[in-house]
């Protein structure tokens with residue numbers, strides 16, 4: 001695989017081979033079924049990218065390509081409309097998101113770019129909202145935290161300010177944070193208290209297997 005190994009770092013538009021109307025590049029993801037997903041690499045790892053012939057009713061693997069992902073890289077994934085679990089890779093090139101679906105490989109606009117851009121905007125708005133809340137909480141405010149059990153083995157950290165209503169922490173997509181295992185939830189919360197939710201989220205990502213091989 002050494003000859004196929006390329007680096008995603010500093011590559012504005014991943015160019016991985018000859019274009020065709022049906023050729024695209026996917027990764028298989030089983031840890032979510034969301035239309036758009038995001039990872040922030042906390043450490044270097046290799047992404048198994050699969051060159052495929054993609055049609056509406058079929059998907060045929062052509063070859064596997066190992067991509068080096070570097071610590072700090074942010075990668076978005078957009079799920080195939082027709083093939084669940086197959087995700088195209090979306091990367092910001094400085095101007096717009098590029099996508100590895102067949103349409104985009106053929107340099108036509110695809111809706112994945114807009115989906116990912118909307119997701120990224122929404123998540124940054126949510127983050128901004130939470131940061132503004134945190135800043136507006138002055139030094140005489142009293143923060144309290146708890147960990148709620150929200151499912152079998154699943155825990156949701158929550159907070160309240162000055163004895164007000166308990167509110168769940170929100171993740172980057174605006175959904176309540178849910179963490180498997182109470183020890184992970186406790187560790188997450190302790191990182192939030194000591195530093196920030198961003199760092200807690202990064203730590204949590206290292207506890208997961210981000211990409212199914």
Ligand SMILES: [Zn+2]
Pocket residue numbers: 088099100101102103104110111112113
């Ligand atoms: Zn696309």
